[in-house]
Amino acid sequence: MKILFVGDVVGNIGIKSLETYLPQIKQVVKPQLTIVNGENAVNGKGINLEAYQKIQVAGADVVSGGNHSWDRKEGIDLYNDSKKNILRPYNFPGDNVPGKGMIKINVNQKKVYVINMQGTAMMAPLDNPFHTFDKLLPTLEKDAIKFVDFHAETTSEKIATGMYLTGKVSAVVGTHTHVQTNDAHVFNKETAYLSDVGMTGSYDGILGVTKGQIITRFLTQRPTKHEVDEDGRMQISFCVVDINDQTNNARSIKNYVINPDNKKFLE
Amino acid sequence: MKILFVGDVVGNIGIKSLETYLPQIKQVVKPQLTIVNGENAVNGKGINLEAYQKIQVAGADVVSGGNHSWDRKEGIDLYNDSKKNILRPYNFPGDNVPGKGMIKINVNQKKVYVINMQGTAMMAPLDNPFHTFDKLLPTLEKDAIKFVDFHAETTSEKIATGMYLTGKVSAVVGTHTHVQTNDAHVFNKETAYLSDVGMTGSYDGILGVTKGQIITRFLTQRPTKHEVDEDGRMQISFCVVDINDQTNNARSIKNYVINPDNKKFLE
Amino acid sequence: MKILFVGDVVGNIGIKSLETYLPQIKQVVKPQLTIVNGENAVNGKGINLEAYQKIQVAGADVVSGGNHSWDRKEGIDLYNDSKKNILRPYNFPGDNVPGKGMIKINVNQKKVYVINMQGTAMMAPLDNPFHTFDKLLPTLEKDAIKFVDFHAETTSEKIATGMYLTGKVSAVVGTHTHVQTNDAHVFNKETAYLSDVGMTGSYDGILGVTKGQIITRFLTQRPTKHEVDEDGRMQISFCVVDINDQTNNARSIKNYVINPDNKKFLE
Amino acid sequence: MKILFVGDVVGNIGIKSLETYLPQIKQVVKPQLTIVNGENAVNGKGINLEAYQKIQVAGADVVSGGNHSWDRKEGIDLYNDSKKNILRPYNFPGDNVPGKGMIKINVNQKKVYVINMQGTAMMAPLDNPFHTFDKLLPTLEKDAIKFVDFHAETTSEKIATGMYLTGKVSAVVGTHTHVQTNDAHVFNKETAYLSDVGMTGSYDGILGVTKGQIITRFLTQRPTKHEVDEDGRMQISFCVVDINDQTNNARSIKNYVINPDNKKFLE
Ligand SMILES: [Fe+2]
Ligand SMILES: [Fe+2]
Ligand SMILES: [Fe+2]
Ligand SMILES: [Fe+2]
Ligand SMILES: [Fe+2]
Ligand SMILES: [Fe+2]
Ligand SMILES: [Fe+2]
Ligand SMILES: [Fe+2]
8 A cells, every 4th residue: 555644734834835746746646545634734733624624625535734733722622522533642631632632544445554653852852652552553553554644843753753663553654854865765664764754835935934934033142033934835745655555564775855946746 | 067965874784775876976976075974973863083984985075063063082083183084063052063064175176065953943053054154154155155054853853954055056066954855956946955864784774773662752752772774774865956156056956875776876 | 330130021921020029029129130031921922112111110120032033024123213121132133233232331430341142052043142242242341230131931041041151241041941040159259150040920831931832832732822911910030140240250049949939039 | 847958969069058958947947857959969869878968877767869850860760769758850751760759758657758750841741731730730638738849940831830730739849940939929829839949059159160160151052061159159949848647738838048148047
């Protein structure tokens, strides 16, 4: 099975990038499952029903999240709608967290679990992701593909998670830093790994946000508005994981970026 | 002029990776200047005279540093030796910081400044790098290549620095996360940029360190030894920046990794 | 000279606490100068003209600030009004920071400098406060009282600052943690010191904020509104520094809190 | 029952301060139970058998810990000795954490639980302390005194914990910042609270450490040795909680510091 994963969609321009490129990408890749990280879909902060629907119409089967999943109240209703294929990180503490951090779907008779987990290094102290995996994974059906969106800041926690889950899940792809890394590979012929898939949105902003605002923030250390760079040129960041349906092991993972300076994928 | 930059060398295996691959890389690239980040050269923590010399013999013209530059006392003498082409980050506070954060060298009559600067987002509160550049750059000769090793944690500070320095320096390449990013490009046909060059050392460790120790740390949150994964397989991470000697603008930047799963460069 | 310093005023209830207790305190203490930290005066986030005026009418001669000084735009006009005795931390980076971080006033012919400085440990990377003092203090008149509001998080940076400035300024009092410490004393018979003066506002909230919101935040790690606990019972936190006008050395420092469980000062 | 709690003992001078003052304090207070935080007993970093025994001989019934509990390997054997009344924070993740985070002792037929818990705000991401209390407390005997040493950095997490546990435990006293706070009181006539008990060790150092080393660290932002200020003058920081054995509610809490500038308690 081929799974296509698209990194953090930021703002309307992120959704527009998705609408523009995702159909073309799917024609080439022909994935059986498409997952899109949407934690920044609405003004860079969280997601709502409208954005979720647009992302779905653009081609996503599952929408995952991250630390920004909670930025807007209207998202809570969305998460609480059990019919929606939307995730927030699994390991927020407590028993009554709205929504779900994992979803099980059938893709042509094959079971696929998509799990969204958040790191805790240089991030909020959610439940320890390593121990959370230890508790969660044994409860899942053995003969199933398990795909992890690990939303984390540091490279050390990301790689450690990829190695820790090697042989236990089919793929671990990182999100959150909004910059794609160049380390896609399959650990031990079992688990596909990429530290970060990167950002989908303005190629001209900083992580999708208007560049002047971010630079001013670093220069002044005073609060500045952070607004999505809606007038920038488009970029989409994604990876394709090929998984053996018999063994649930990954065969390959390839990462791509499409933007004005990099149209290779489309050629 | 072609400048070759090699990312953070970790431990003896990092030096060995350098000794193994750098000569081959130089035969292909034919760089006029080679810069190597050596902040983790000795047991992953700092550098000393012996490691500096080995890195130089392996082919480096300049060795830059980072937050680990101060990890061992014997490094101080090295930094204080004005004849050595070794840098530590420029923006450590105070007037009496050992060593230098910038070096000016002549490469075939062309002047090249190599500047090592450290970020402050999720790192120690050194002098503000943006303002430090504002003070430093006007004091440098105009007709010269300026190459920046920006040692920083967050993608936002790195990209902001790259954009802030666009048109002011020839290249900004990031170090510190030990994972190469896939965002090499030239801003505005002026300034080459790459968020992180990545790590040179064990391909089988986590950021160069023995993987079990790092995983145990995340599982237990208790202190663990961090030792270089000296028995791992070799990796080298680097980029090549091509700069127009007339305009001092970058023409191109390309990033590469060589490891057991990725020998493309050598083919 | 006796200087009265009141810790972080949070919200309307903080201003009301000030209006209620400050006149009584002044009757007892008879200070020649009263300084109030007002960084949280408006809904816990920043200050505006109206709040500044109320604090002044309640008895403050100088209003100092902190990391929250920039939380509302209307504060900028206030800071830019050179006739207002209002401070924001001195060490925000750059040349064009609105307002001032120091003020020189005459109190019965005696010159007094009030300096507002912010720490950088576990806070934003402002200009290094130690080096900033090194540059600033030699430019001030020698025969003057120098009073420092050091707005910082960690006890180590606060005490280090107090010791570093011993013999150079008359007093260093800390703000920001909203909890008064029990370590008031005079270093070397020269410089009065208190790690934190504490909070002026709701005795029933958490640092002045509605307690349920803060607890929910820790339980869920998801965003919660932080609103001032305006219906709580009143508290005022302050200290009194007695300074020898001849030597500019502190004679004594005493810290007090008045709240429903602690009316000792008023008896 | 009167419980005496002594704040973080730092180094030999901390133990010496304990040996000097604890007997005198016990003569005055006549506590039925004495708890001492010993996370910094050996060179400021962790504890070993010898230090534990000295602290016990000096008068401690229970020794609690904190983030530094793991700083030395020889401590592990000590924690694993079930006969020793030594605690490390309860909420380190995983099933195989050496030692214990809670102890149940009988004091004149009355059962007392002493619980050592660590915060996660601006500290390592241990298991969420709020949820951990939610799971732990219902498993304990109802008719018992429950005394909590909450080792945490921020005042907000400390007060939130005190308020959250009000009515559920007899006392919550904070440790870790090494500076005693001035906010001792009983929440709702049920739960005694103090944000931080403060430090026992050198009065002349910074948090017990040689002052020059800490100041140099802030000035240079480069690594410095941190050594206990063994030649300083002595300080002991403590509090006394009076608990009603019938209701297990606190009647009062009083905090004290004894040092060269403050001998009030001894008079
Ligand atoms: Fe994101
Ligand atoms: Fe994120
Ligand atoms: Fe490094
Ligand atoms: Fe580094
Ligand atoms: Fe405040
Ligand atoms: Fe503050
Ligand atoms: Fe401690
Ligand atoms: Fe501690």
